Amino acid sequence: DNNEVVxxxxxxxxxxNVSPKxxxxxLNALSFLYKxxxxxxLCPNLTFVRSKRQSKLPIVMTP
Structure with a gap:
């Protein structure tokens, strides 16, 4: 099992608090390392917390 990866x-x-990308x-780097x-x-069905896209507020006014 790949507990350390998860x-x-x-x-x-x-x-x-990293972005999804x-x-x-x-994950891709770890997959390359292991392979x-x-x-x-790596186990094909890893269960880990997925990062969610953070909502961006539109910039209305600039300095």
Missing amino acids: EYLDYLVLKC TQATA KIIKQD
Whole structure:
């Protein structure tokens, strides 16, 4: 099982408040690491907290 991967992805979202793209990049990097370097496949059904897109307020006035 890949508990350390799930814990790291959860940490990125819950403690570091990263964007969805940052979390996806981290997942892709970990997938590459496991597949090419460690020679193991990640579990295909990882259950981790997904980062949600943060709403952006429109800029109405500029200085």
